Structures are given as structure tokens and as C-alpha cells.
Amino acid sequence: MDFWSNFLINLVQGLTTTLQILVISIPLSIITGFILGFARVYGNKIIFYISTGISTTFRGLPLIVTLLILFFGLADLKIYLSPFWASILGFTLCGGSYISEYVKGAIQSIEQGQAEAARALGMNKLQEIIYIILPQTLIRALPGVSNEIIYMIQYSSLSFVIGVKEIFSVAKTFNSLYFRSIEIFTTVAFVYLLLIAIATLVFKIIENKLKIT
Amino acid sequence: MISDTILNVVDLHKKYGDSIALDGVSFRVRKGETKVIIGPNGSGKTTLLKCLNLLVKPDKGRIWLGNIEITDPRININKIRRKIGFVFQDFNLFHHLTVLNNVMIGLVKVRKLKKHQAYKKAVDALSTVGLDNTLYHKYPAQLSGGQKQRVAIARALAMDPVIMLYDEPTSSLDPQFVNEVLQVIRKLAKNGVTSIIVTHQIDFALEIADEIIVMHKGRIIESGRPTELLSNPQNILTKKILIRNFRTLR
Numbered sequence: 520m521d522f523w524s525n526f527l528i529n530l531v532q533g534l535t536t537t538l539q540i541l542v543i544s545i546p547l548s549i550i551t552g553f554i555l556g557f558a559r560v561y562g563n564k565i566i567f568y569i570s571t572g573i574s575t576t577f578r579g580l581p582l583i584v585t586l587l588i589l590f591f592g593l594a595d596l597k598i599y600l601s602p603f604w605a606s607i608l609g610f611t612l613c614g615g616s617y618i619s620e621y622v623k624g625a626i627q628s629i630e631q632g633q634a635e636a637a638r639a640l641g642m643n644k645l646q647e648i649i650y651i652i653l654p655q656t657l658i659r660a661l662p663g664v665s666n667e668i669i670y671m672i673q674y675s676s677l678s679f680v681i682g683v684k685e686i687f688s689v690a691k692t693f694n695s696l697y698f699r700s701i702e703i704f705t706t707v708a709f710v711y712l713l714l715i716a717i718a719t720l721v722f723k724i725i726e727n728k729l730k731i732t
Numbered sequence: 733m734i735s736d737t738i739l740n741v742v743d744l745h746k747k748y749g750d751s752i753a754l755d756g757v758s759f760r761v762r763k764g765e766t767k768v769i770i771g772p773n774g775s776g777k778t779t780l781l782k783c784l785n786l787l788v789k790p791d792k793g794r795i796w797l798g799n800i801e802i803t804d805p806r807i808n809i810n811k812i813r814r815k816i817g818f819v820f821q822d823f824n825l826f827h828h829l830t831v832l833n834n835v836m837i838g839l840v841k842v843r844k845l846k847k848h849q850a851y852k853k854a855v856d857a858l859s860t861v862g863l864d865n866t867l868y869h870k871y872p873a874q875l876s877g878g879q880k881q882r883v884a885i886a887r888a889l890a891m892d893p894v895i896m897l898y899d900e901p902t903s904s905l906d907p908q909f910v911n912e913v914l915q916v917i918r919k920l921a922k923n924g925v926t927s928i929i930v931t932h933q934i935d936f937a938l939e940i941a942d943e944i945i946v947m948h949k950g951r952i953i954e955s956g957r958p959t960e961l962l963s964n965p966q967n968i969l970t971k972k973i974l975i976r977n978f979r980t981l982r
Contacts, residue, residue: 635787636824640838640891641814650841654828731828731871 526693526703533689534710537675540603540685541714544610545668551611552618552664556656559619560626561648570619577616583677585609590681606678614671621663625656658729665722672714686710736763737796738895738926739784744793746779746950753779754790755950761895761928766921768937769930770973771947777930778821780947781899784928785809785816797894814842817888817896821903823880825872825887831858832868835887843891857890858883861916878909885916889925896920898929934974938962946970 520528558570577585590605600608629652637647679688690707694700739761746754753776761767769777782788784795786802786809794803802812825834832854839850858868861882872880881901888896898917902910914936921927921940931937937944938958946954946967954967965971 630822630824632820632822632824633826636818636820636826638787638810639785639813639816639818639820640887641810641812641842642838643810646841650837651826655826658828731873 522697522699526689526697526706529689529693530686530706530710533684533686536603536683537685537714540606540610540675540678540683541672544607544614545671547607547611548614548618548667548671549664551615552667553622553656555615555619556622556626556660557648557653559623561644573612574616574619577612578620580613582609582613582674583680585613586677586681602678602682605681606675606683609678610671610674613674614667617667617670618660618664621660621667622656624663625659626652628659629655658731661722661726661729665719665726668718668722669715672718673711676711737761738763738765738798739928740796741784742794742796744780744783744795745791746776746783746788747791752950754783754793757793757947757950757952759945759952759955761926764924764926765942766927766929766940767943767945768941769928769945769947770932770934770937771953772969772973775947776950777947778899779950781818781897781928781930784897785813785818787818810842814838814891815894817885817891817893819881819884819888819896819898819901821900823872823877823884823904825880825883827872830869830871831863831875831883834872834883835890838887838891853890854886857886860889860920861886862912876909877905878912881905881909881913882916885913885920889920895926895928898927898931900930900932902931902933938974946973 555570555574558566559574562570580588586605586609589600589609590602593600593605633651633655634647637651642650675685676687678685679691682688686707690703694703697703737760741760742758744754744757746752755776757776757780759767769780771777779788783790790803794801796802797812797815800807800812802809826837829837832851835854835857836847836850839845839853840847843850845853855865855868858865863879863882863886867875867879872883875883881904885896885901901917902913905913910933914933917927917929918940929937929940941958943955944958944961945952946961946969948969954961954965954970961970962974965974
């Protein structure tokens with residue numbers, strides 16, 4: 520089999536793994552981000568400290584270190600995660616922590632009057648959050664969240680350090696076999712660019728759909 | 733208690749830190765009555781109004797809405813608030829909802845009406861405030877100040893409140909929009925909607941009020957019918973407020 524056929528077949532397999540990781544970890548990180556963000560604004564003291572602790576820790580650690588701890592570190596404690604699931608957990612925690620910042624900022628940017636008007640209508644706290652604050656938070660946090668998702672697509676390449684056979688790992692392996700760096704890495708770069716272009720387009724469509732004026 | 737009393741406020745006190753906002757305020761509102769609260773900035777008018785549906789919790793004092801003491805800590809205040817229409821100075825329309833949904837949300841989520849019932853009530857309320865139906869699907873950011881405030885009034889009105897509270901409803905409006913909002917409040921008051929209005933529009937207060945309450949430094953310094961206050965103000969501050977504004981009027 521010639522170089523290109525071999526490389527492209529492996530690249531597609533790697534891309535499938537990358538996509539699997541992203542398809543699972545992006546929604547999970549958005550959910551985590553919203554839970555952490557709301558917990559930081561509305562939680563009691565204990566919930567506030569726990570959520571702030573999680574967010575500060577995983578924003579403070581380089582993602583590569585987080586992945587190594589989750590895969591190798593936890594294994595030392597007899598908690599065995601597969602490379603695939605360790606990556607998903609790492610991306611979810613890191614992405615969710617960053618997204619929680621956007622969510623927190625979005626909630627705090629909503630005027631006090633919105634909550635007051637909800638209460639004046641007789642809404643309880645939960646109704647106020649679900650029907651008034653959450654939809655406005657979604658709209659306001661979206662640009663930041665989409666930015667974070669783009670980073671996550673790029674970061675997904677880091678999972679090669681714990682042995683996930685995603686596209687970057689395929690590229691590295693082929694580079695050490697064939698030393699055709701320019702072709703290999705340019706192809707990989709093009710794939711990442713394509714993924715990010717698609718994600719940007721999707722978020723643009725969502726943003727336009729949610730636009731309120 | 734007098735049988736037609738809708739709201740009874742007794743000895744209300746509120747402090748923000750060391751600053752006294754309310755210092756023993758008491759009054760009653762009868763069914764169908766329009767009460768207007770005037771006074772200089774910082775006299776406690778807005779705090780008083782927000783205490784009436786417990787958006788601000790008074791430190792001391794009691795409030796009855798009909799026969800229910802709303803300051804009783806065992807009471808579910810959310811159930812009481814839906815009976816008290818509140819119109820804010822800054823409109824506080826929900827930015828993410830259309831005009832129609834702003835009015836319907838309380839009916840659907842709080843009063844648990846079916847969507848078609850809520851729609852009918854919302855349309856009724858919006859037509860009461862004279863809002864053109866071409867605006868029903870617009871968002872608040874697409875409306876003028878006057879239109880926003882009329883939607884806010886409709887949102888409160890649609891809940892079938894026993895009393896409407898207006899907190900400086902025209903203060904955030906450009907002058908050209910003031911009249912359309914006053915017109916709506918005037919119409920509702922004339923139709924017998926019990927109202928408490930905090931305002932700086934003295935001319936409007938004199939025209940619409942059954943009774944005017946003058947506040948200063950958290951206290952009611954004087955109250956009475958507009959004609960009484962105008963012809964024979966007992967307090968020097970009342971005199972100043974009324975005469976200054978009435979002259980400007982003329």
C-alpha cells in the first residue's frame with residue numbers, strides 16, 4: 520500500500536476517534552460549565568466553594584498535566600480509566616471549568632431588574648432561574664462557549680500523550696515512519712481547520728437563531 | 733378593619749445599613765382607590781412600594797392584603813405577589829421574550845393557565861393598554877420607551893391583580909412618551925383598578941389621586957385629597973413641592 524492510501528486510511532480512523540471524543544466531551548463540558556457557573560452564582564457557601572474549587576483547579580492545570588494525572592495518576596490509586604475515557608473526563612473538566620467562567624459572567628451581566636420582575640410576577644427561585652435567567656445566560660454566554668469549543672477541538676490533539684489513537688497521534692506515528700513532515704502535518708492541520716470551520720459555522724447559525732433583535 | 737380596605741400598612745420600618753429608608757409608615761388603601769405617593773428623591777417612596785410585595789423585606793411592621801397578613805413569615809409570598817401588579821421604573825421586560833410572551837409567561841408558568849387561555853388574557857391586557865397588535869411579536873429592544881412601559885403594565889394587569897403598584901412609571905421615558913403611559917394609568921384608575929402610584933409628575937398626581945401621600949425622610953409628613961393639599965398644605969415641604977410644580981405647570 521502506498522504512503523497516501525495508508526496514511527489516509529489511518530487518518531480517517533484517527534478522525535473517527537477524535538470526533539467520538541468531541542461528540543461526547545463537548546456536550547458534557549457545556550453541561551458541566553452551566554452547572555458550575557450557576558452553582559457559583561446561586562449556590563450556598565459550600566456549593567460555591569466546591570464549584571469554585573473545581574473550576575479554579577482545572578483552569579489552573581495545563582490540560583496535558585490533567586490528562587496525565589487522570590490516566591497514570593489515578594491508575595496508581597487503582598482507578599483505571601481507558602485512554603479514551605480519561606481524555607473525555609479531562610476535556611470535560613477543563614472545558615467545563617472555562618465555560619463556567621463565561622456562564623458566571625453572563626449571569627452576573629443580567630440586570631437585577633429581570634429577577635425582580637420575575638419575583639414580582641410570583642415566580643419562585645427555580646422558575647426565575649429556568650424561565651428568565653437561563654435563556655438569557657445561554658444567549659450571552661454563547662460567544663464565549665463557542666470559543667471554548669474551538670479550543671477543545673484543538674486540545675483534543677493532546678490526548679495522544681495518554682495513547683489515544685486520534686488524528687494527531689496518527690500523524691506523529693506516520694511522521695516517525697516516513698519523515699514526510701510537511702505533507703503529514705499540513706494534512707492534519709487542514710483537518711483541524713475544517714473541523715473548526717464547521718464548528719464556527721454551527722455556532723454562528725445558533726447565535727443567529729437566538730438573536731433577539 | 734374597614735371592610736373595603738384592600739391594603740393595610742402598619743408601622744413599616746426599613747433601614748439600609750445606618751440609613752433609614754422607612755420610619756414608621758402606616759396607611760390604608762380602599763378598593764378602587766388611587767393613592768399617589770410623592771416626595772423628594774431618597775424619601776423612601778420606592779422602598780415603601782417594594783415592601784408592599786416584599787421585594788424589599790421590611791425590618792418591622794405589618795402589611796395586610798385583604799385579610800391576609802403578607803408579612804407573616806409562614807405565608808407563601810409567591811402566591812401573594814401574583815395578586816399584586818408591579819410596574820417598574822425601568823420596565824424590566826424580559827429581554828429574551830416577545831411582547832406577547834412577556835405578558836403570557838406569568839399566566840402560563842405562575843397561574844398555570846392553558847396556552848390558549850393565557851393568549852386570550854394577554855391580548856385583552858395588551859389591547860387595554862392600547863398596544864398595536866403588529867408589535868405583539870417584537871422583542872422589548874425593538875420598542876419605544878412608552879411601548880415598553882405599556883407592555884409592562886399589560887404584563888402586570890393580565891395577572892388580574894387586586895392592586896397595581898407603579899414605581900415612577902414615567903421617570904425613564906423621553907418626554908414625548910410620558911403622556912401615552914399616563915393615559916393608560918389614568919384609564920385603569922378610572923375603571924376602578926386600585927392603584928398606588930409613586931411619581932414625580934405632580935400635575936398628574938393632583939389630577940388622578942383620590943389621596944396624595946407626601947413622604948420625606950422615610951415618614952409620611954402629610955396626606956390628603958389633592959384639593960385639600962393644594963388649598964391648605966400643612967407642611968412647608970408639601971407647599972414647596974406642590975407650588976413649585978403647579979407653577980411650572982401653568
